[in-house]
Amino acid sequence: xGFPPRELLELQLRNRADQQDPDWHRRYAVRSGIxxxxxxxxxxxxxxxxxxxxxxxxxxxxxxxAIAVNIERLSKQAPDESAPARPPTAFQNHLDQxxxxxxxxxxxxx
Numbered sequence: 001x002g003f004p005p006r007e008l009l010e011l012q013l014r015n016r017a018d019q020q021d022p023d024w025h026r027r028y029a030v031r032s033g034i035x036x037x038x039x040x041x042x043x044x045x046x047x048x049x050x051x052x053x054x055x056x057x058x059x060x061x062x063x064x065x066a067i068a069v070n071i072e073r074l075s076k077q078a079p080d081e082s083a084p085a086r087p088p089t090a091f092q093n094h095l096d097q098x099x100x101x102x103x104x105x106x107x108x109x110x
Contacts, residue, residue, distance in 0.1 A: 045069060 018024055041047040045065055050058040088096070095102055
């Protein structure tokens with residue numbers, strides 16, 4: 001059994017204390033939602049390895065795969081079922097907190 005250096009132990013204790021904060025839980029909830037999508041791409045659609053060489057071709061593969069995944073998700077919805085309301089982005093929250101009006105073309109907040 002080994003003991004970590006004092007600096008590492010103090011860092012671990014500080015991080016564990018930070019994880020008790022409600023703000024940390026709110027930020028982590030966003031991350032966990034994103035990680036599910038990333039996991040779906042990596043494992044379900046073979047995005048761990050690119051078929052093509054070069055940044056431009058790899059980017060094109062990622063964009064086309066994202067489009068295909070969105071089409072697949074939409075095809076699983078019932079025709080009369082509308083998409084669930086999406087929460088506002090961090091940028092939209094920032095604008096709302098400061099009272100800055102948003103363009104009508106931006107996503108609607110429910």
